Amino acid sequence: MKLKLERRAAPSALVSGATPVLAVIATMIAGGVMFWALGANPAEAIRIIFWDPLFGDFASYTRGQLLIKAGPLILIAIGLSLGFKAGIWNIGAEGQYIIGAVVGAGVGLAFYPTESRLIFPLMVLAGAFGGWAWAMIPALLKTRLGTNEILVSLMLVYVAQNILASMSTGLLRNPDGMGFPGSRNIARDFPAAANPELIAGTGIHWGVVAALIAVIFAYVLMTRHRMGFQIRLAGEAPKAARFGGVRPRRLILFTLGMGGALAGLAGLFEVAGPAGQISIDFNSGYGFTAIIVAFLGRLHPLGILLAGLLMALTYIGGELAQTMIGMPAAAIQLFQGMLLFFLLAMDVFANYRIRLGRTEVKA
Amino acid sequence: MTDALLRLDGLTKAYPGVVANSDVTFQIKPGEVHALLGENGAGKSTLVKTIYGLVKPDAGQMHFGGVPFAPANPHAARAAGVAMVFQHFSLFEALSVAENVALGMDDPPGRRQLSASIREVSAAYGLPLDPERLVGDLSAGERQRVEIVRCLLQNPKLLIMDEPTSVLTPQEVEILFHTLRKLASEGTSILYISHKLEEIRALCEDATVLRLGKVVGTCDPREKTAAELAEMMVGSALHVPERTGGEAGEVLLEVSSLSLPAPNEFGTALRDISFSLRAGEILGIGGVAGNGQDELLAALSGESLAAPGTVKLSGQDVSRARPDARRRLGLLSAPEERLGHSAAPGMSLTENALLTGEIREELTANGFIRWAKARGFAERIIEAFDVRTPGTETAAGALSGGNLQKFVIGREILQKPRVFVVNQPTWGVDAAAAAQIRQAVLDLASEGAGVIVISQDLDELMEISDHFSALNEGRLAPIRIARGLSIEEIGLMMGGAHDMQDVAPEARA
Structure with missing residues (x-):
């Protein structure tokens, strides 16, 4: 008797849809073992991470946090998924997120303290533009010079971080801030530029609305529009795409551009809302986590919506677990890592089936 | 039955959804050029991969030189005296002929000695090759020679050739056939896989026809017409396309x-x-x-x-x-x-x-x-x-x-x-x-x-x-x-x- 992996003729749609659920369950089990080894009650730890943020004692606060965290993750992941579907790997959403925030906040703060209804929409455009422009650097280098977009987009994250540091200590520093680094607090001190909570207690701000619109937009694009078809085609069979009339360069510019613009938007909504100001440590890794979200959601818009919510849940639940039962932060990160690990491992079952022992022959 | 070099008995191999070989039985005599004939998907490739140790059969036995033969891998098959020239060459373009030959051998001799034996073997069989040339500079026919010479250096008792002429011009095919006939005359058996009927009629003395994984007939191809062979292979008379009307226009x-x-x-x-x-x-x-x-x-x-x-x-x-x-x-x-x-x-x-x-x-x-x-x-x-x-x-x-x-x-x-x-x-x-x-x-x-x-x-x-x-x-x-x-x-x-x-x-x- 031995185990054998046998390739399926076509990936099983059923298993493919079920793997994220199975991965979550496997993560709960393996994570439970880890929490038990750390001396915690595994059932309690799992409950704190997955249940308490929604229905626990502090749910009135944490529920709002859920959407605040999920919004940017979903918005960025949707943009990334377009490129990933086409086989274009934008790893630098974190940088595009930062530049979107810096440009958007900069445009807003330039009008301080003017009060006009036009300022916030202008900032939204500027944020999207900032992210788009930052993504155009790897896009143009790739289309003109054939550079690798993975490396260029990733390295531009570090450039963006330095720009952010320079901005918060220099150009955008709050003139009334007594020399402390960081810009004026847009959310608190500049109502015309602020991105407020739209419905009190829900955490919904314009970024969450934008994320929902992006989900719908991406769904329609991928299933109904020629561009979505070309994106899927290019990822599936690049030669067939060329033969079919797809222009690879256009696709690179479009998908990287969209990814950058959405990441830039996420940055702008964050800086004008939950974060409130440009500061040295403004970015918190949304751009990288969104890569996990995109894959956890199977690069499908609705999947990304669910994956973004789930990821936000583990973040908030993880923080609760740290404060309530004293789990170390590293354990929480390990727990999130397990989720991605199990998802990738479960993928094997979508493409292969397991056979026991020798195959019986049917003549 | 001891005079057969290779004897296959009831070989069966199934893949999910398809039986590639079903109860395949035939034998190859020493010094014989034996054709394995069949359409694409008839199971020819699976069968020769089984002989070459790349595929394990689900059922059936093989005997090679009178003793049971079940190669676990190509290495074992080569050690027993089976060599194979694949349809798609496995050569490195950036390496020389000698280097490529050495890479394919289980126990390559020294560089100088190898070059000498390449020259010797290639000349003896009418396949002139310069061991120092880069494979990237060779024509398809010459690349095939590299593969063949690589096999011959191991003195095989059975040489398997998988669709060898698909990359050759008619003139190159003629040269290849001379080589194969000379090999056969010296006692090497050749298993020749093809769906090109005229070639098989010109070269082979015995043929096994496969259809949908089963042996549907054996014959002496020299005594059959191409149409008869085609019918054995396909199982029904073929419709010959016809042209109607049509004058060349602008x-x-x-x-x-x-x-x-x-x-x-x-x-x-x-x-x-x-x-x-x-x-x-x-x-x-x-x-x-x-x-x-x-x-x-x-x-x-x-x-x-x-x-x-x-x-x-x-x-x-x-x-x-x-x-x-x-x-x-x-x-x-x-x-x-x-x-x-x-x-x-x-x-x-x-x-x-x-x-x-x-x-x-x-x-x-x-x-x-x-x-x-x-x-x-x-x-x-x-x-x-x-x-x-x-x-x-x-x-x-x-x-x-x-x-x-x-x-x-x-x-x-x-x-x-x-x-x-x-x-x-x-x-x-x-x-x-x-x-x-x-x-x-x-x-x-x-x-x-x-x-x-x-x-x-x-x-x-x-x-x-x-x-x-x-x-x-x-x-x-x-x-x-x-x-x-x-x-x-x-x-x-x-x-x-x-x-x-x-x-x-x-x-x-």
């Missing part, structure tokens, strides 16, 4: 001085290609693989853009037009590689219908896809070309080669092209589907379209072409009328023997 496509650099390191540059194609005409373009076929198709389809004025469709310059623009004007094409080039394997037939049908079938409106209409188009293709599939939402990659090819050809032909360019229309397709595809191409020409068929199957080209030419190192030979061309003339157009010497012409045993 010039549709005019290519003048088309030159293109090689698209990549391993591509071929097109050099000064000129021809014209009239309405109702079928131009057959032959040539050994890798002499510019893919590149010519890409230049005509619009995947590669050529210098202005080099490609004209009905007088209109389309050299700089992209594939979709050319489709709009009626220039359609079907590349050789089905999976990944002319079709996207992971996508449904509906989506694959949309792939090239978008413009002429109006499958989009304002950029939005009309899925119902696309599905209808896919249904029409499936219906008209008898594509066997569960439905339009099946992934293209799940179709058999022949069915997918019918779909791809049907997709273009139903769009009523004015000029249709197709590369290897029946490659890897079973005989019945091949006949159907050729008939469709003939009908298309009869209706007034101009058709270019690029193929490595010379019989196919002679059967359907009005005019014939061949590609050799990116150059197109002067176009001749197809009828009445001799096989020697065709071979010379394809580049002759590429200066390979035939030093053992009298080696027939």
Whole structure:
């Protein structure tokens, strides 16, 4: 008797849809073992991470946090998924997120303290533009010079971080801030530029609305529009795409551009809302986590919506677990890592089936 | 039964959904050239992989030289005296002949000694080779020699050759046959796999015919006609495509001085290609693989853009037009590689219908896809070309080669092209589907379209072409009328023997 992996003729749609659920369950089990080894009650730890943020004692606060965290993750992941579907790997959403925030906040703060209804929409455009422009650097280098977009987009994250540091200590520093680094607090001190909570207690701000619109937009694009078809085609069979009339360069510019613009938007909504100001440590890794979200959601818009919510849940639940039962932060990160690990491992079952022992022959 | 070198008894191997070999029994005598005959998908490859230790049978035994033989891997098979030349070469272009030979040996001798033995063996069997040359500089025929010499250095008792002539010109085939006959006369058995009937009749003394994994007959191919062999192989008499009517009309496509650099390191540059194609005409373009076929198709389809004025469709310059623009004007094409080039394997037939049908079938409106209409188009293709599939939402990659090819050809032909360019229309397709595809191409020409068929199957080209030419190192030979061309003339157009010497012409045993 031995185990054998046998390739399926076509990936099983059923298993493919079920793997994220199975991965979550496997993560709960393996994570439970880890929490038990750390001396915690595994059932309690799992409950704190997955249940308490929604229905626990502090749910009135944490529920709002859920959407605040999920919004940017979903918005960025949707943009990334377009490129990933086409086989274009934008790893630098974190940088595009930062530049979107810096440009958007900069445009807003330039009008301080003017009060006009036009300022916030202008900032939204500027944020999207900032992210788009930052993504155009790897896009143009790739289309003109054939550079690798993975490396260029990733390295531009570090450039963006330095720009952010320079901005918060220099150009955008709050003139009334007594020399402390960081810009004026847009959310608190500049109502015309602020991105407020739209419905009190829900955490919904314009970024969450934008994320929902992006989900719908991406769904329609991928299933109904020629561009979505070309994106899927290019990822599936690049030669067939060329033969079919797809222009690879256009696709690179479009998908990287969209990814950058959405990441830039996420940055702008964050800086004008939950974060409130440009500061040295403004970015918190949304751009990288969104890569996990995109894959956890199977690069499908609705999947990304669910994956973004789930990821936000583990973040908030993880923080609760740290404060309530004293789990170390590293354990929480390990727990999130397990989720991605199990998802990738479960993928094997979508493409292969397991056979026991020798195959019986049917003549 | 002890006189058989290799005896197979009831070999059976099943894969999910298909039985590749079922109860296969036959034997090969020492010094015999034994043909293994069958269509694509008949189970020939699985069978020889079993003999070579690459596949483990589910049931059945083998005896080699009278003792039970169950090689766990190719290493064990080679140690027992089985050598194999694969259809696709496994050579490193950047290494020399000697280095490549050494890499394929289990226990290579020293460099100088190896070079000496390569020279010796290659000269003895009429396969002259310079051990120091880079494989990248060799022709396909010479590369095959490297593989053969690599096998011969191990003094095999059984040499397996998998479709060895698909990359050779007729002259090169003749040289290969001399070598094989000499080997057989010295006692080496040869298992020769092919679906080319005339070759088997010329070379082999015994034949085992496979159909759907089963042995359906054995015969002495020298005593059968090609038609009889074909019938054994296919199981029914073949429909021979017919041409009806059709007079050559006005010039549709005019290519003048088309030159293109090689698209990549391993591509071929097109050099000064000129021809014209009239309405109702079928131009057959032959040539050994890798002499510019893919590149010519890409230049005509619009995947590669050529210098202005080099490609004209009905007088209109389309050299700089992209594939979709050319489709709009009626220039359609079907590349050789089905999976990944002319079709996207992971996508449904509906989506694959949309792939090239978008413009002429109006499958989009304002950029939005009309899925119902696309599905209808896919249904029409499936219906008209008898594509066997569960439905339009099946992934293209799940179709058999022949069915997918019918779909791809049907997709273009139903769009009523004015000029249709197709590369290897029946490659890897079973005989019945091949006949159907050729008939469709003939009908298309009869209706007034101009058709270019690029193929490595010379019989196919002679059967359907009005005019014939061949590609050799990116150059197109002067176009001749197809009828009445001799096989020697065709071979010379394809580049002759590429200066390979035939030093053992009298080696027939």
